[in-house]
Amino acid sequence: MSEAIVKVPSPPDNLIEEGELAFSIESRLIRELGERLVREPEVALLELVKNSYDADARTCEIRLRGNDAILIRDDGHGMTLAEFRNGWMRIGTGTKGKNPASRRFGRPITGEKGIGRFAVRYLGYRLELTSVAHDPARGKTTRLTAQFDWREFDRQEDLGRVTVPYQLAEVNEATAPGTSLLISELRPVVDDIDWKALRTGSMGVVSPIRSLLENPSGDDDEDPGFALVSNEGDQDIDIAMRLLDHYFLRSKVLFEDDRLELTVFRQGQEEPYLVIKEEMNSLLGRLSADIRFFPRREGLFADAGFDGRKAYGWVRDNHGVKVFDRAFQVRPYGMEGDDWLDLAKDNATNHRKPRSQVMTRHYPMTKEVEGAPKLNWMLRLPANLQLIGVVQVSGTRESDGGEEGLIAAADREGFLVNAASEQLYQIVRTAVEAIAFADREITLREADRRAEEELKHLRAETRAAIAQIDADQTLSKEHRNRLIEVLSDAQERTERQQAGSREKEQQLEIMSLLGVVAGFMTHEFGVALAELREARKELLALAKDDPRFAQNAEALEGHIETLRSFVQYSRAYVEGTRTPSDKPYKAAPRFRHVAETFGKYASKRQIEVVVDVEADVIAARVPPSLYDGIAQNLYSNALKALSRSRTKDRRIVFRAWNEGGRHTMQVSDTGEGIPEPIRPLVFDPLFTTTDRRNPDPLGSGIGLGLALVRRGAAAFGGKADLVDPPPGFSTCVEVQLPGVTDDE
Incomplete structure (x- = not known):
């Protein structure tokens, strides 16, 4: 191989100086x-x-x-x-x-x-x-x-x-x-x-x-933690401990000399919330654990001096219940993705029974509690991402000469599966399940406390409302007595709930049950409509020979139309459709049709019904059956109010308009009005001011009308409220729904 020849250029004849230079850096x-x-x-x-x-x-x-x-x-x-x-x-x-x-x-x-x-x-x-x-x-x-x-x-x-x-x-x-x-x-x-x-x-x-980690040996090389003391006069506190001390619940375990002691603490309280003590044969030697629970609860890091969102991020980054054997971490316990305590598994399957034998002995779960989501504390089992904890043990070494106890696997990944490792699982699982039990108890007690406070507030409001109604001389004595009775009934229902009844839950269950019943009725009424139409055809055929049947056919046609409107209205709720109408339709004809539904009822009671809607106003972007149902509900409420009223000016007015992409519907009446103390209650399910013993077909009700109106409006991004009535009227209900846009 020939060597490369590098030619060095000859210096020029006019050379003044040569040498080498290094880079210089400006200051x-x-x-x-x-x-x-x-x-x-x-x-x-x-x-x-x-x-x-x-x-x-x-x-x-x-x-x-x-x-x-x-x-x-x-x-x-x-x-x-x-x-x-x-x-x-x-x-x-x-x-x-x-x-x-x-x-x-x-x-x-x-x-x-x-x-x-x-x-x-x-x-x-x-x-x-x-x-x-x-x-x-x-x-x-x-x-x-x-x-x-x-x-x-x-x-x-x-x-x-x-x-x-x-x-x-x-x-x-x-x-x-x-x-x-x-x-x-x-x-x-x-x-x-x-x-x-x-x-x-x-x-x-x-x-x-x-x-x-504990450091019982006093080894100086054990990391003592790191404290930051700033100009705000902070105490000399480990930064990690500052965060860790803002746990919601903390479970501490000490298991030695065949004695187990487990305590659960609430943040900021020195006395333990829960204590478990038990004697059992230890296969582990000494075990200690410190496990802290950080659920996403309002105010958990409120006074920590940290950004709460970043604090939760820190918890997420450092989560896991880790095991240390003589101060050295044992993999994979508590590492990313490890589920050695079956927490992810149980949360994913809503596991309802405790796995801890200790918890089963100290807090046995009845069948009733197991089947009740509100009471079953296993359904509050913390997730891995919500826990930061350490468990310290002393595993068995070869020099110990035994095959019992915690023995490291050959690949140094965990301990061999034996009675000792099962006891390790049981003890630590007990600590986590104890957190779940305490969390459920605290949640229930907080709910009871809030309910008691709400009850006290409601009692005061009810007393004030009754006094206000009793002093209102613009109301008839009969009307005052009925409203006072309504308020007293509402108070009594709340009292029963506080005493242990499930009134509000029953209301929701009734609403759900009514949905099932409504679905059945809608189907059956649909079948009945078809039969009635066939019957009407037969009556019209018979009327050719006997004119008396013509009157029956005409009456049946009115009933068919009323039932058809009800079926359409019910179907809108039963099917729960959220699909707006794909074809625009005008509002005024819908209101006139609704007004005719109880036209005879209104005429008989000398109630004037006015549809004050411009002919070109396009209705809301909701199914027509739902639009009709809302209008009909408000109409029937207004009729009931006027049927009880002694006023001579008996009017109901429908108004509707479009503005700013919203369609507004108003139904106003000159009835007896809704006193201020009653107004916040009228949209509550099962709340009604009508006498359910009244034989008048519109004089009774179960208190679902306005609740359904509000729910139907909300399903399409709308709302329903009581608003100040126009001059000369006593009540006005306003419903806002999505309306047509300028390009439609």
């Missing part, structure tokens, strides 16, 4: 990097918090000193002169990348390529750095001090020409290590530091596991 690069990498004071401080965490500090303290200085101080391992020279003073250093874990506690390194120095530059113009560390190369404990004037960096053109004065001194070996940064001549960005945002950002640098 303003420090300022520009600081501005680009750090744009908020909270971000800058967070980078310095990360440095403290990476230095194995137990505490990082941030204090404002007067109006022109910030002190950031930690008790980490500090920096030697060599680390300062090769780390702090080398831009873009990869030191942290080469060491993914901290030297003492093995924390995952969080800082990135020396951004901390740029954070300091962003906050202020001067820095005094002091760091105490044990220097193994020198065999001494040293104190390093250095002075930075960042404006000097800005003034110099070449970064390599800027020098930082420092001093290194030997100190007593007992001097505590750590680093402090005194930043002075602060920039204006510091004026509005958001300390809450700083604490929220600090969540990401800590893991909750070490905070929950």
